Amino acid sequence: MREPAPIGPKVLAGKSLNILLSHAHLDHTAGLTFLLEILSNHPLEQIQIWGESDKLAAVREHLFHPLIFPAPLDACWNPIDNAAEFVIGETKISWRHQDHPGGSAAYRLEWPNGKRLVYSTDTTGDSSRECVAWSRHADLLMHECYFRNEASDWAQKTGHRWTDRVAEIATLNTPKKLLLTHVNPLEHASDPVQSDLIRERIDAEILIAEDGQEIDF
Numbered sequence: 001m002r003e004p005a006p007i008g009p010k011v012l013a014g015k016s017l018n019i020l021l022s023h024a025h026l027d028h029t030a031g032l033t034f035l036l037e038i039l040s041n042h043p044l045e046q047i048q049i050w051g052e053s054d055k056l057a058a059v060r061e062h063l064f065h066p067l068i069f070p071a072p073l074d075a076c077w078n079p080i081d082n083a084a085e086f087v088i089g090e091t092k093i094s095w096r097h098q099d100h101p102g103g104s105a106a107y108r109l110e111w112p113n114g115k116r117l118v119y120s121t122d123t124t125g126d127s128s129r130e131c132v133a134w135s136r137h138a139d140l141l142m143h144e145c146y147f148r149n150e151a152s153d154w155a156q157k158t159g160h161r162w163t164d165r166v167a168e169i170a171t172l173n174t175p176k177k178l179l180l181t182h183v184n185p186l187e188h189a190s191d192p193v194q195s196d197l198i199r200e201r202i203d204a205e206i207l208i209a210e211d212g213q214e215i216d217f
């Protein structure tokens with residue numbers, strides 16, 4: 001019987017890894033514990049984790065508490081609280097606070113060739129002129145879309161957006177490509193988030209995120 005291929009090289013390239021943490025809720029951080037297995041067959045020279053200091057502290061104190069997980073993660077934890085902008089390699093990164101229980105951060109990444117990526121998840125959204133000026137015209141907007149319109153009440157209670165609100169934000173932001181992320185993993189419909197309702201309103205390529213996906217933009 002053939003041995004299954006190790007997972008490390010499939011999910012990681014290069015010798016270093018930078019993780020931009022939106023917040024510390026478990027659905028965004030539990031995956032950090034899986035890194036240990038991946039690192040065992042694909043060692044890295046450096047792991048850098050960026051995020052607000054209270055979120056980093058919560059992950060280190062609770063997720064990596066010996067009662068919850070057996071080994072600490074050997075990473076460099078970088079608080080971003082005092083840096084509206086910072087640089088990783090040639091990538092310029094800025095971030096904004098978002099409204100969400102406990103707070104979350106949206107990130108904007110810009111490369112020297114002018115390409116721009118905005119990552120925004122876990123928030124009811126900010127349609128202010130200031131926020132739209134910060135996030136608009138992205139080549140790739142990675143945006144949560146967990147709740148269908150029928151569940152908009154539940155979305156607002158838990159600090160999330162729903163399909164029509166995503167369409168509204170996307171219409172204001174005019175991205176070239178929109179990747180709908182943070183979709184419900186238990187939803188197996190081919191269009192779990194009514195993305196056609198968003199397509200009707202914006203002239204952008206719209207994709208629904210899948211595990212292991214690589215995106216050109």
Ligand SMILES: [Zn+2]
Nearest residue numbers: 023025100122
């Ligand atoms: Zn959350």
Ligand SMILES: [Zn+2]
Nearest residue numbers: 025027028122
């Ligand atoms: Zn979440």
